[in-house]
Amino acid sequence: MINNRMTFENLCLRNEPLANHSSYQIGGEANFFAMPETAEELITLLQGCRTHGLDYFFCGMGSNLLFPDNPRKDTLYISLKRLVYWDITPDKWFISSGTPMSMLSIAGLMYNIPGYEFTYLLPGGLGAGIYMNAKYNHRQISDIIKTVYYVDLEDPSLSVQSIDVSQCKYGYKQSIFQMNPWLILGADMLAVPEQMDPQQANRLLNRWKDKEGMSSLASFYSYMAEEAKALQSRGIHLPAPMTQIEEYRNGKRHFEYPSCGSVFKNNYDYGVPVGALVDRLELKGKAYGGAMISPFHGNMIINTDHATAEHIKYLMNVIMEGVDKAFGFVPEPEVVVVE
Ligand SMILES: Cc1cc2nc3c(=O)[nH]c(=O)nc-3n(C[C@H](O)[C@H](O)[C@H](O)COP(=O)(O)OP(=O)(O)OC[C@H]3O[C@@H](n4cnc5c(N)ncnc54)[C@H](O)[C@@H]3O)c2cc1C
Known part of the structure; x- marks a missing residue:
């Protein structure tokens, strides 16, 4: 059967507001935008x-991004949030990049795999989680994956390559993927469910896909909370x-207002979280235009x-x-500011 989606023109949306694909709900109209559902x-x-x-330019669910008000006309913005599939064999569990990280906590409960709890209500897809080494408290994505599959965008053949997690140069919010033009397709997990x-599993993924991914932080929260309740x-x-x-x-009102979560990385050498420093500077609640330094968390705008x-950029500079x-010291942005 011919897949009618499979031409460049059919896959591209025109004049698509990037704001619809960012948890900040910020971003002008993209001349070209696409949400591929398969590696092909x-x-x-x-x-x-x-x-x-x-x-x-690649993104996942746009929960750690600041899209531009005037996107470049000659750029295709590609969101991987619909690249949601799992490949399950007795000794392997591959999870694609678009799968929401928070779904791992749900799957962990369903299939009795401990250690995924930290992903609960963590916005974003696994691909970006691998790229950013997303974390909560002392647990991070690099703790739970085994092999990452990616495409080197400079390789003319665009063939799929793999890398063991031990080679991924993981650190605090750091990875080899931030140093190379590599597009992450997904990863094999360290743990494999005994019975799945x-x-x-498909019903779980299809329920999410039917909701068209994350349209807002509030809908993301209610979706995941419903899954947990079920x-x-x-x-x-x-x-x-x-x-x-x-x-x-x-408590930190993460899902009440559009945001990108923490704007800056913490400086562990300094030893005090950026949010606490902003608090000491009495900047919480400072507003500019339609943006505000969160009154509930100094590291959120x-x-x-x-x-x-x-x-947003004005308040970042403040x-x-x-x-x-x-x-x-100048705090290093965690949010990816797309020019
Ligand atoms: C309310 C809130 C709370 C948050 N709390 C946390 C937290 O506790 N811990 C934490 O670590 N983060 C947190 N974040 C930030 C965010 O959840 C993570 O950074 C997440 O990994 C971003 O996923 P995403 O799919 O939205 O990525 P995007 O924002 O879409 O992209 C982020 C970056 O990853 C790159 N990228 C995306 N997909 C791929 C891919 N497949 N291959 C290569 N590069 C890719 C993009 O180019 C971009 O540079 C929070 C965000 C919000 C809004």
Whole structure:
């Protein structure tokens, strides 16, 4: 059967607001935008970019990004949030990049795999989690994956390559993927469920895909909380680490306003979290345009009322200058500012 989606033109949306694909709900209209559902569609898009002389930019669910108010006309923005599939064999569990990290905590409960609790309510897809080494407290994505599959975008053949997690140069919010033009397709997990009903797994993934991924932080939260509640109705109770995560994130109002989570990486050499330094500078609640330094968490800048990328960047500069002047270092942005 011919797949009608499989031409570059069919896969591309035109004049698509990037704000619809960012947890900040910020970003102007992209001339070209695509959400491939398979690795083949992705390769078609990459080849099409070469043919049409377009640049490309990859994202997952857009929860750690600040898209530009005026996107580049000659760039194809590719979101991998619909690249959601698992490959399950008795000794292997491959999870694709678009799978929400938080779904791992649900799957961990369903299939009795401990250690995935930290991903509960962590926004974003596994691909970006691998790229950023997403973490919660002392647990990070590099703890739970075994082999990463990627495409080297400079390789003319665009063939799929793999790398063992031990070679990925993982550190605090660091990885080899930030140093190379590599597109992550997904990873084999370290743990493999003893028993997994593929149909049940597909139902889990299809429910998410039917919701078209994450349209807002609020809908992401209610979706994952519903999945957890459904497990409880089947007698699978949420372990304490997951209920604590929910309390923590709700306490910091993570899902109430559009944001990208923490804007800056913590400086472990300095030893005090950026949020606490912003608090000491009494910058919480400072507003500019439609943006505000969160009154609930000093390391978050929230979109309170139609903020633009420029509003967010202005407040980022306020924090960087304030911290530099008072504490002697410039905090490094964690958010990826897309130019
Ligand atoms: C409310 C809130 C709370 C958060 N809490 C946390 C937290 O506790 N811990 C934490 O670590 N993060 C946290 N974050 C940030 C975010 O969840 C993570 O950084 C996550 O990994 C981003 O996933 P994403 O799919 O949205 O990536 P995006 O924002 O879409 O992309 C982020 C970067 O990854 C790159 N990228 C995406 N997919 C791929 C791929 N397949 N291959 C190569 N590069 C890729 C993009 O080019 C971009 O540079 C939070 C965010 C929000 C909004």
